Amino acid sequence: MYPTIGQYGLYTDFYELTMAQGYFFYGKKEQTANFDYFFRTNPFKGGFTVFAGLEDFLDFLSGFSFENSDIEYLEQQGLKTEFLNYLKDFRFSGNIFSVSEGEIIFPNEPVLRIEGNLIECQLIESLLLNILNFESLIATKAFRIKLVSDKKIFSDFGMRRAQGLGAIHASRASFIGGASSTSNVLAAKLFDIPVSGTQAHSWVQSFDTELEAFRAYAKIHPENTILLVDTFDTLKSGIPNAIKVAREMEKAGNRLSGIRLDSGDLAFLSIRARKMLDEAGFNYVKIIASNQLNELVVKSLLSEQNAAIDAFGIGTELATGKPDAALDGVYKLAKIGDKPKMKISENIEKVTLPGKKQVYRFSDSEGNFYRDAVLLEEENIEDVKILYHPVYPEKFTSVQDCSFEPLLHKVVENGSSLLKKKSLVEIHNYLLERAKLLPNEHKRFISPHLYKVGISKKLMETRNNLATQLKTNK
Amino acid sequence: MYPTIGQYGLYTDFYELTMAQGYFFYGKKEQTANFDYFFRTNPFKGGFTVFAGLEDFLDFLSGFSFENSDIEYLEQQGLKTEFLNYLKDFRFSGNIFSVSEGEIIFPNEPVLRIEGNLIECQLIESLLLNILNFESLIATKAFRIKLVSDKKIFSDFGMRRAQGLGAIHASRASFIGGASSTSNVLAAKLFDIPVSGTQAHSWVQSFDTELEAFRAYAKIHPENTILLVDTFDTLKSGIPNAIKVAREMEKAGNRLSGIRLDSGDLAFLSIRARKMLDEAGFNYVKIIASNQLNELVVKSLLSEQNAAIDAFGIGTELATGKPDAALDGVYKLAKIGDKPKMKISENIEKVTLPGKKQVYRFSDSEGNFYRDAVLLEEENIEDVKILYHPVYPEKFTSVQDCSFEPLLHKVVENGSSLLKKKSLVEIHNYLLERAKLLPNEHKRFISPHLYKVGISKKLMETRNNLATQLKTNK
Known part of the structure; x- marks a missing residue:
């Protein structure tokens, strides 16, 4: 049986767990540690990422504990009794600083920072990465679709192709990114997402004729009938039958909500369908399209082919974040006690930033996002006028005339959430507000302009000094 | 809060649900229906698929019911009281026929058939697709890695990049496909999978020096120490320090289990590491490699580059089935009462096969898989000597001299599982046994030979007659 969230x-x-046991026996459990969560590459070759999963992660975290059968299991795996006794009462009791859910974020800036004893910081790593990586991936995918949907809406139809129970997170993140509804009833209930559904071919097939199937559905769901018109022949059978039923519904004082195209050439069929519906006097009947859609297809349908589509149902690629399928987020130690820590690497790009840090966003005189910067927390942002490239110190830029704001806010204190519970609609609206401030050149799909994340001089020096020290004294 | 499996x-x-409500009010809830689960394309451009997820699906199915808060929620969504009263006592009470978990399967053959009243068959569609599509995808990915791993082992390290709770299914399916262990402790406990883990960079960084970190780990886990050697400099620091610790462990009567390479060129570094370890007298110390691996990289490392790697840790691509990220399985109505049903389509390839069916596998005189065939259940397999191409009737082949076996077995009767609970090891062993019988040309990665699935003459005629009838009488 699968466990509940607690x-x-x-x-x-x-x-x-094996590392935590080590920390336990080496007296490190009282040491305060700082870990950063960040990622290295925007998904989908894009120019930005949407941060999602925070509330979901904190929900799981609040139930992150070990019950008796877990302790027994770990004992069988060779963990030691003294450490297991410690785990029995384990609860995360540290602090978490995070960017807001729905924020636009970029590679190589810490978007979440965990502060706590070394054991608790270590134990929650996998859970944190699992949820934040995935929901941020999907929210980004959904927002990319939203960007090209103009004023059309799209619904998450992905549950059947989603990665098992990942479907639940996928529906949540899709809505944050811009889906208007989901077909996944459990996710809809859990997260208060509008639920939507039409009908499948099996409905049509279960009647002797398509017309009979359409009539039956309209009779039982007069307030929301969307007829699937491609079971036999879209243009010769499906749409003519839908028009008949639309006429009958009007006589009964109702209105057919829409038709759904699920195969064939969606541009061609939608334009023909629109014409047939309009000529029959049903310009209010919407056309919904589904079948292997993604942001590129939606963009092409609407902007190149003038498809007469009012709404999209998007499944596989939305629910799985195909083709990337994962965001490459990592979780790295930045400080223990008062010692900044970093990982040096053969690749300078993979060197991590040591110390307790804050991220600031600088905006230009029009209020648009201009640069992000990573500073040591102790620095006074007012003193920082120059940002340095994180790898090449000869590249720097002035942010003298920019306004700025900190991005990391305390969301958990001593294990308790400070987060004001937001609805997903509020999170989505925050995303819209922030995305408006991101210049368009970062939003395009083909070779988007790189949004620059710099570091302060002090952070650069701290890193370089520590790297030198580590290389000479390993 | 996330619900439990029940x-x-x-x-x-x-x-x-809206269709089920329609069936309910149109008196269709007593009608017996048959639905087929099948997919259309082997994932990863491969020549086969591994069927997985059956037991997991049946577990979920046994808990597929509606509690009070679900009923209230559905009432708020506009579903009607009489139907909701029916849902309160809903339990799946039909029959399920399925190929065995671990079976090698191919496109366009029904690998699972559901028989029950129309409502129950419809309601469980999404759950079935969600679990079987994903676990089959991942088991296939894992087995592809197994195929090129020679006698090396690989472990599932994917939880941190998996799609939320999809991680649990991913670990299960990875083990069926050939992973030797998982890092995901919850999945390990739930499905009795060997659990494995080494150490992260944070362990090494939490000590003042790498050597100190290695010594500390070896002292606390003398029975299973795998040292991560790339925190500072693999060849100049990590491996020399690992050798020091291996020497100290020997003196204390223990043995260092292995070292792990997690960055840089794995072929080059593993060969150098092997040489250094061997020269120091530690030929028993294993070399484990991780970092963005997949079946193509593993194949290249072992067969082209002679990498000295004993075991792999595989994360993102294994846990997400990247780049496909989904198997395209569908669930189609095949019969209601005594009426065969099918979906016709603009594409003949997408026409479905009507009626209650059985799948047979024909083997050649050496016992190797030769053809699969889809027959109407009522047909006597002994009478079927010719198989027809599902689309082109002029293509046919004789199976006169072949032995045969049915692939679909009853696994659920009147809602109760008949399945003899198998361990995942047994399921994996079944896969190995079956895969041995699949000729190699279907297993290669580049342009694999197409394994042919034919249909019987009677099924072809039934389909063609029904198609004609549907086109003239829609």
């Missing part, structure tokens, strides 16, 4: 202590990689 | 009645697409 029983997810084992939802972690095993090495988190 | 509360997944709402884990469905909304249209399943």
